[in-house]
Amino acid sequence: xxxxxxxxxxxxxxxxxxxxxxxxxxxxxxxxxxxxxxxxxxxxxxxxxxxxxxxxxxxxxxxxxxxxxxxxxxxxxxxxxxxxxxxxxxxxxxxxxxxxxxxxxxxxxxxxxxxxxxxxxxxxxxxxxxxxxxxxxxxxxxxxxxxxxxxxxxxxxxxxxxxxxxxxxxxxxxxxxxxxxxxxxxxxxxxxxxxxxxxxxxxxxxxxxxxxxxxxxxxxxxxxxxxxxxxxxxxxxxxxxxxxxxxxxxxxxxxxxxxxxxxxxxxxxxxx
Amino acid sequence: xxxxxxxxxxxxxxxxxxxxxxxxxxxxxxxxxxxxxxxxxxxxxxxxxxxxxxxxxxxxxxxxxxxxxxxxxxxxxxxxxxxxxxxxxxxxxxxxxxxxxxxxxxxxxxxxxxxxxxxxxxxxxxxxxxxxxxxxxxxxxxxxxxxxxxxxxxxxxxxxxxxxxxxxxxxxxxxxxxxxxxxxxxxxxxxxxxxxxxxxxxxxxxxxxxxxxxxxxxxxxxxxxxxxxxxxxxxxxxxxxxxxxxxxxxxxxxxxxxxxxxxxxxxxxxxx
Numbered sequence: 001x002x003x004x005x006x007x008x009x010x011x012x013x014x015x016x017x018x019x020x021x022x023x024x025x026x027x028x029x030x031x032x033x034x035x036x037x038x039x040x041x042x043x044x045x046x047x048x049x050x051x052x053x054x055x056x057x058x059x060x061x062x063x064x065x066x067x068x069x070x071x072x073x074x075x076x077x078x079x080x081x082x083x084x085x086x087x088x089x090x091x092x093x094x095x096x097x098x099x100x101x102x103x104x105x106x107x108x109x110x111x112x113x114x115x116x117x118x119x120x121x122x123x124x125x126x127x128x129x130x131x132x133x134x135x136x137x138x139x140x141x142x143x144x145x146x147x148x149x150x151x152x153x154x155x156x157x158x159x160x161x162x163x164x165x166x167x168x169x170x171x172x173x174x175x176x177x178x179x180x181x182x183x184x185x186x187x188x189x190x191x192x193x194x195x196x197x198x199x200x201x202x203x204x205x206x207x208x209x210x211x212x213x214x215x216x217x218x219x220x221x222x223x224x225x226x227x228x229x230x231x232x233x234x235x236x237x238x239x240x241x242x243x244x245x246x247x248x249x250x251x252x253x254x255x256x257x258x259x260x261x262x263x264x265x266x267x268x269x270x271x272x
Numbered sequence: 273x274x275x276x277x278x279x280x281x282x283x284x285x286x287x288x289x290x291x292x293x294x295x296x297x298x299x300x301x302x303x304x305x306x307x308x309x310x311x312x313x314x315x316x317x318x319x320x321x322x323x324x325x326x327x328x329x330x331x332x333x334x335x336x337x338x339x340x341x342x343x344x345x346x347x348x349x350x351x352x353x354x355x356x357x358x359x360x361x362x363x364x365x366x367x368x369x370x371x372x373x374x375x376x377x378x379x380x381x382x383x384x385x386x387x388x389x390x391x392x393x394x395x396x397x398x399x400x401x402x403x404x405x406x407x408x409x410x411x412x413x414x415x416x417x418x419x420x421x422x423x424x425x426x427x428x429x430x431x432x433x434x435x436x437x438x439x440x441x442x443x444x445x446x447x448x449x450x451x452x453x454x455x456x457x458x459x460x461x462x463x464x465x466x467x468x469x470x471x472x473x474x475x476x477x478x479x480x481x482x483x484x485x486x487x488x489x490x491x492x493x494x495x496x497x498x499x500x501x502x503x504x505x506x507x508x509x510x511x512x513x514x515x516x517x518x519x520x521x522x523x524x525x526x527x528x529x530x531x532x533x534x535x536x537x538x539x540x541x542x543x544x
Contacts, residue, residue, distance in 0.1 A: 004323075006279065007278065007279070007282055007319050008319055008322065008323050010279055010282045010283050010286075011282050011283075011286045011319060011320050011323040011324075012323050012327060014282075014283045014286040014287055015286055015290060015323075015324075015327070015329060018287060018290060019386075019389075047279050047280055047283060048283050050280065051276075051280050051283040051284050051287075052283075052287075055284060055287070057287060099439055099440065099441065100439065101439065103439055105440050105441065105462075105464070107430070107431070107440060107462065107465055108428075108464075108465070111428040111429045111430060111431075111465075112428050113419055113422045113423035113426075113427075113428075113429070114291075114423075114426075116419060117291075117423065139411055139412045140411045140412060140415070140431060140433065141431075143412070143415045143416060144415060144416070144419045144429070147385055147388060147416045147419065147420075148419075150385045151385035151386075151389065154385075154386075155385075156380075156383040156384050156385075157383045157384075157385065157416070158379070158383060159379070159383075159412060159413075161412065167371055167372065167373065167375055168371060168377050168379060169371065169377065190377075190379065192377070192380075193379055193380070193383075
C-alpha cells in the first residue's frame with residue numbers, strides 16, 4: 001500500500017477501527033497497511049484514543065507485547081445515554097401508543113436505524129465485559145436490536161422462531177406460557193443454529209411478566225447453553241411478579257391505564 | 273467546544289460523517305463544533321474525501337452556496353463487492369445447505385453482523401440515487417438486511433407481518449399465493465406504519481418465484497405507495513417464470529438438485 005500522510009492515515013485508521021469493535025488488531029497490521037513505523041502508528045492511536053474517549057465513543061485499549069495490539073471497545077457513558085433514553089421516554093409516553101393488553105406501539109421509533117444503533121450501543125456498553133459467544137432473540141421486533149448490539153460486540157446472532165414451521169432441518173421446540181395472557185405458545189430453534197454449551201446474551205424489545213424470556217431460557221437448556229445476560233429495551237413495571245429476575249432494562253412503563261389512555265415512561269433499571 | 277488540532281478534528285469528523293450517511297451537514301456545523309475557520313474545515317474534508325474514495329467507502333459530496341454543506345454517500349465499488357459476494361457464494365454452495373423445497377440454509381451466514389452490514393452497503397450502493405422514503409421487508413430473515421440497508425441510506429424501516437395477529441391497531445391484510453408451493457398465505461401491515469403515497473424500497477433475503485414480493489407490492493397498493501426498487505440477497509434461478517421482473521439480486525442459485533444434494537451459487541444480476 002502507498003505510504004499515507006499522518007492526516008490520511010488518521011482518517012483511514014478511524015474508520016478501520018470503528019467497523020472492527022472488540023477485535024484485537026496487531027500494530028503490525030497498521031504498520032504494513034500504511035507502510036509506516038510502529039512508533040508513528042502508536043502516536044496516531046494515542047490521538048484516536050483521546051478523541052474516542054472525549055466523544056464518548058468508547059475505549060481504545062492497547063495491549064503491549066508480542067501478541068499485543070489495539071482493541072476498540074464501544075462504550076457510551078451513562079451521562080450520554082440517559083438523555084437519549086429520556087427523549088425516547090417522552091416520545092413513547094403518549095396515549096395513542098397504548099394498545100390492548102397494555103402493550104405499546106413502538107414500531108415507528110424502532111423503525112429508525114439511528115435509534116436502533118444507539119440502543120445497540122447502550123446494550124453493548126452494558127454487556128461489554130461479559131464473556132459471550134452469541135446473541136439470541138425471538139422474532140420479530142427484537143431482531144434489529146439484537147443485530148445492532150451484536151455489531152458493537154462483534155458477535156453472531158441466532159433468531160428463535162415463534163412457531164415450529166422451521167424449515168432448517170431438525171429443530172428443538174418448546175411450549176411456554178406467555179406470562180401476561182396465559183396462552184400456551186411455541187418457540188423453536190434449528191439444531192444447527194447454536195453450538196452446544198454456548199454462552200448467550202438474550203436481547204428483546206419488550207418484557208412484561210417475562211414468559212417469552214423464560215421460554216428462551218428453557219429452550220437454551222436443551223442446547224446446554226448458559227445465559228450470561230438479558231437485555232430488554234422496555235419493561236412493563238405493571239407486573240406483580242417477574243418470571244425473570246436478572247435483566248437490564250433501558251426504559252420502564254408505569255401507570256398504564258388503557259381505559260383513560262395514560263402512561264408514564266421512565267428510564268429502566270440500567271440507570272438505577 | 274474546545275478548539276481541536278487538525279489531527280483530532282480529522283478523527284472526529286470521520287466518525288461524525290460515517291454515522292450520518294445521506295445527511296447534508298452544513299460546513300458551519302463543523303466550524304462551530306470545532307471552533308475552526310471554514311477554510312480549515314474545507315481542507316479537512318478534502319483529505320477525508322480522498323481517503324473515503326481510495327478505500328471504496330463512498331463519496332463525500334460538497335454542495336456549495338448558502339444552503340451548502342457536505343454529504344457522505346456510502347458506495348462500494350463493484351470491484352470491491354464482487355469478491356465479497358463470490359466468497360459468500362463459495363460458502364453457500366455446500367450440499368448440507370440444501371433444504372426441502374429447494375430452499376437454502378443461510379441463517380449462519382446471515383447471523384454475522386459484519387456480513388449483514390456489507391450486504392446492506394451493497395444494496396445502499398445499488399439504490400443510492402433513487403428517491404426513497406422508506407424500506408419495507410417481511411419477517412423474519414429479511415429484517416437484518418433491511419435495517420443494514422436503511423442505516424446506510426438514512427431511511428426508516430417498516431416490517432410486514434406474516435399473519436394477521438397484528439396488535440398495532442387497525443391493519444391492512446392481504447392474501448397471497450406463494451409462487452413456489454401454491455399455498456395461500458396472509459401478510460399484514462398496521463395502518464399507521466406507513467404514510468399514504470410513500471416511495472418504497474423492498475428488501476428481502478430470498479426470492480424464488482417472487483410470490484412474497486408480489487404480495488408486498490399488492491399490500492403497498494392499499495397504501496397507494498410506489499415501489500421504487502426491489503433488492504433480494506439470493507434468488508433461485510430455477511424458476512421458469514418470475515412473478516416479479518424488476519429486481520436486483522446479489523447471488524443466484526442454479527442447478528439445485530435436492531436428491532443428489534448439489535447446487536451452484538453464482539453472483540446475482542447486480543453484477544451482470
